[in-house]
Amino acid sequence: MSPSIRSAPRPAVRTDFPYETTREDVRIPLPGGLRLYARVWRPVTDEPVPALLEYLPYRLSDWTAPRDWQRHPWYAGHGYASVRVDVRGHGNSEGVPGDEYDATELADGVEVINWLAAQPWCSGRVGMFGISWGGFNSLQLAALAPEPLKAVVTVCSTDDRYDNDVHYMGGSVLGVDMHAWASTMLAFASRPPDPVYAGEGWRDLWRSRLESVEPLIHTWLAHQTRDAYWRHGSVCEDYTAIDAAVLAVGGWHDPYRDTVLRLVEHLDPAKVRGIIGPWSHQYPDRGLPPGPAIGFLQETLRWWDQHLKDRDTGVLDEPLLRAWISASHPPATVYPELPGRWVGEPAWPSPNVTPVPYAFRGDPVLVDSPHHTGLDAGRFFPFGNDADLPPDQRDEDAKSASFEFAVDPEGSGIEILGRPRVRLRLTVDAPAGQVIARLCDVAPDGSSTLVTRGALNLSAREGRDRAVPWPEGATEDVEFELNGIGHTFPPGHRIRLAVSSAYWPWIWPQAASAGFVLDPAGSGLDLPVRTRSAADRPLGFPPPEQSAPLEVVYPETATAPPRPERLVTRDVAEGVWRLEVDPRYGGTRVYPDGLEFTEDALETYTIQESDPLSAKAVSRWTVRLHRPALSWDTRIETRSETSCDAEHFTTVNEVVCREGDEVVFRRTWEKDIPRTAG
Incomplete structure (x- = not known):
């Protein structure tokens, strides 16, 4: 039996920061009159401080709130204004959703950076960090080189949107995540603003979003080779465009880890460092398997202090690449911690x-x-x-x-x-x-x-x-x-x-x-x-620590036993195999402000063992956002299906949204997309 994730050690909670902190929610204006929703944690001081930006579409008032509270208050307590912003068309930001990392998202990001730098509480210097989507656009905005952006920490991200993302692998269509992530984003983009934060206009804003939503898989499958669509936002097209200092972080169990190797190879050695640990697609301080976790916040603080406060923290004396070498281990589907050790490489490619x-x-x-x-x-x-x-x-x-x-x-x-x-x-x-x-x-x-x-x-x-x-x-x-x-x-x-x-x-x-x-x-x-080098020296990191967690309650559901995370079944007579995946993003949680947030997703993948044209992927999502005190109750249901014949991919997507018992939106898309390379 695989060891349980519950045996993984948890990060220490810190409250004794050098600064007291404050928090406020603000709306950042954009040209044209739209406003982006932001949450700002700041140290209590009369001195201007640098700002740190995390910018992504995953809803700061609920979905990423538990993760945000682990790090943004910590940075504020150490002398930075730490800012979390929802991308246009998501969460409580105004506007309608667009494609991943489109030109509008990046232009908005430049405006946000310049707005932060102009605030009286900001020193004029800005850093940017994020994991996955937030790590992607951190690199992409660094390539646009807004003047205030001086340093970036990019985690589990990519420099190549075509061949190192969720869409294609080695030029082949990714069946598992091309479909699954498109269906996830369809459900995410269909969620309503929260009236507590978006105000009385939340319903009109929701309807305008729903009318504009388009399944992203239509675009992704329409570009089956590495054309101009994928070159946009791929910073590997011109590494010299990045002038900001870049700390690139990844995990050997994350699909984006090769980006770290490419960045330390191609960026200015005086402005880049790389860390690859044993981790999955997570911030490496969270204590989620596989570990060991590290003091990631402390390590990034060294990076910020070096590049945003001109303090010599010794971070540039570290090896260009610090990498975890796993010792051999028996096969298992989870490891609380992997055996191994840290090594340092002075250059990449390495002379060792x-x-x-x-x-x-x-x-x-x-x-x-x-x-x-x-x-x-x-x-x-x-x-x-x-x-x-x-x-x-x-x-x-x-x-x-x-x-x-x-x-x-x-x-x-x-x-x-x-x-x-x-x-x-x-x-x-x-x-x-x-x-x-x-x-x-x-x-x-x-x-x-x-x-x-x-x-x-x-x-x-x-x-x-x-x-x-x-x-x-x-x-x-x-x-x-x-x-x-x-x-x-x-x-x-x-x-x-x-x-x-x-x-x-x-x-x-x-x-x-x-x-x-x-x-x-x-x-x-x-x-x-x-080859083990005579220059090898013991490397390590301090133990992980975070700020006090947001007091979110995760109620147990007593209606049925939990379904398996991954279940494989076989129809012996027909030779059909079926994989069911419960991605387990979060389940049900109740937030301190009274929001009840429930989500459920199930992915199924079927194929007949001798027929390549029998492949089919289906994803279902249900999301409910409920505020009992306001009698506010919304529900989103989506179903996405991808199948094929010899000439086409066929996609079917459906969205149904309810407010209370009333259906306020329903739409179905059916599309055949030619198989040109996939």
Whole structure:
């Protein structure tokens, strides 16, 4: 049985700050008359202080409020005005929602930064931080270079919106999160403003939002190669545009961790530092598995003090990259803490890391994986739940072609840090297909722990910006990188590289894919092997601490036992496999201001094991916002479905909104989108 997340240690709560603090909600004006809703925590002082901005669409008055209270008051208590702002069209901000990171969102962000810098309580210097969406737009706004923005802390974010986000992987459509995140954002964008904060005009504002909502998956699927749409907001297009100092933070169990490696490689070494820990898609002070957690707020305070207050905190004396190297561990779907250690690299690429080739052996092998291969992939975005991480990979390995390399039982093991690379010689009898490679750590008892993985849409082999059909029956060599990782293979274990032609529901199956023949004679694996350096020194961080939590109540529901987080079922006669996922974002909670917030989501992914055109993803969301004292009761229900045939993706989305028992909005979208590269 997997260990419970409840055994993970929790951060210490601090209240003895250098400054007393105040809090107020304000509305930030934009050109044209719209106003964005903001919450400002400030230190009690007559001296102007720098401002820190977190800017995202996830509703500061409820959805992110528990997380916000862990950090914004902490920063205020240490001498910063810490500001949380809802993006236009979300929460209690005015306007209507747009696409992810669109030009309007970024232009608004520049206005917010300039407004903050002009306030009498601000020193004129601004920092920006955030995780995921807030980390994305922190980088993107840094690339726009508003004058007051001097420093950024970006966590679990990306510099490449096409190939390192929730939409595509290796040029292939992400079945699991392309669909799931689009359905999540449809539900999120449909939520009403809160009359306690938005005032009497909340209903008109809600209706204007609902009339403008469009499922984001329509746009995302319309751009199946890396075109101008994806280049917008991808700071990898021009790293030199970023002048602000950047602290890039990620976790080995987060899909965005490679961004940290690219940023420390391409940004000015005098203005960038990187940290990659063992974490999931979470701030690394929250104590959510896998740990260990670190004193992230203390570390970022060093960054802010260095760049916003001109104090020499020693943060630039730290190694360019601090990375966690996990020790070998048995497969499990959750780990309260992983074994391992911190290492420091003076540069990236590191002089301590050397690509070591491992040649495949054997005769050519047909790889034609059943289409349900990938059900043991784990969650694309691990959040610290009990069923997030991949279980034992032996079943997946059996559906793949595997190549193994022994680790000397008399040696010291093999330590890797960076992105492994695979080289494959393939013969394909169809114009399209995909190849997935998984690197596993195989213990003497046969258990197989997933270390890292990567994928390639074969039509993207000449570049993500084009779709080039495979000449039927031709043999070609392809190369691609796996996601970055720090891991130690101990003596007596085996390194396994497993290659499959399917990986559902992470990778949407190609219509005409029939597998491929893999020739070991032209194939191999390059591992980024790290040599322990004489310059290695013990690295560590202080223990995590936070400000006092918001007193939110999470009532137990007694109506039914909780459903599984991830449930796989099989119709034996029909060969149909079904994966049900409960993302468990938050459930029911009651806030100190009287708001009762309930949300429930369920994702299902089905496929017939021999039919790539049978793939289907369905997501359902229910959100209720209820204020009993005001007799205010609203409910949002959404249903999103994505399926396919040989020529098209078909999406069906429905939104139903109620105020009390009255349906105030209902709309259904049905759309066929040509399969151009996916």
